[in-house]
Amino acid sequence: MFDWHVHTHHSCDSQASMAAMARAAHAAGLAGVAFTDHVEWMPGDEATGILKSPAYFAELDELRARYNGEMQLLAGVEVGDSHRFPAETREIVSAWPWDYILGSIHWVDGQPGWEPEMFESGVAVAYARYFDELIALAQGGEYDVLAHFDLVRRDSWAVCRQVLPVEPYAEAIREALRAVVARGKGLEINTSAWSAGLDEPCPGLTILRWYRELGGEVLVFGSDAHRPERVGADFDRARDLALVVGFTRLARFERRRIVGWDALE
Ligand SMILES: [Zn+2]
Ligand SMILES: [Zn+2]
Numbered sequence: 001m002f003d004w005h006v007h008t009h010h011s012c013d014s015q016a017s018m019a020a021m022a023r024a025a026h027a028a029g030l031a032g033v034a035f036t037d038h039v040e041w042m043p044g045d046e047a048t049g050i051l052k053s054p055a056y057f058a059e060l061d062e063l064r065a066r067y068n069g070e071m072q073l074l075a076g077v078e079v080g081d082s083h084r085f086p087a088e089t090r091e092i093v094s095a096w097p098w099d100y101i102l103g104s105i106h107w108v109d110g111q112p113g114w115e116p117e118m119f120e121s122g123v124a125v126a127y128a129r130y131f132d133e134l135i136a137l138a139q140g141g142e143y144d145v146l147a148h149f150d151l152v153r154r155d156s157w158a159v160c161r162q163v164l165p166v167e168p169y170a171e172a173i174r175e176a177l178r179a180v181v182a183r184g185k186g187l188e189i190n191t192s193a194w195s196a197g198l199d200e201p202c203p204g205l206t207i208l209r210w211y212r213e214l215g216g217e218v219l220v221f222g223s224d225a226h227r228p229e230r231v232g233a234d235f236d237r238a239r240d241l242a243l244v245v246g247f248t249r250l251a252r253f254e255r256r257r258i259v260g261w262d263a264l265e
Pocket of ligand 2: 224
């Protein structure tokens, strides 16, 4: 099993070296890990301009040589709002040999999704705005897998101690899911929501069922770890959930293509 969502000190919000995260993945019995450091474009985001690809790849190449194939270390990146910054995204994506691109919505129509102002007009309004933004990313953004599909749940919990059911947003959610399936892209089960205190990961059972019903097949697990001790966290719970929904395998990426599948059981 791989952890497809791990941050390092190449992100503004992590201090961990790639070596520390790789060691943790190895200790957790994982077969591989994708370093998915932040790339953001919004002025005002702390991550904007932080990732330096030459330094990232220099550290990764050295670590790959050290592990010598014992564990797979993948070059990933978590790109925020790529649908709003297509030229900038294309530039970084084409310039470096990425294995895997996570697509995220961290900003909603110019507002930081994790700040109280996002919820000023009410939690329900924030959810609607978030999913509208997600449709645009799903349809027109640059990604292999959408990260934390319903991140607004984690944010509304963190900011307002409220989590709403997703059913009222079914139309928008299904529209985003249809785009993911039509483009041959995938979803992750982001397990960080569990440690944030939610009773489901991002996304949970309902959205995963809709994804499956619409023909969704491409699935990975991501811890969204920013510290070594979180690498691979709650993957046993993610596996149980995926099996309940009817998934039997997880996708494996290399150079932005699916190169294999790992059986879930
Ligand atoms: Zn994210
Ligand atoms: Zn992340």
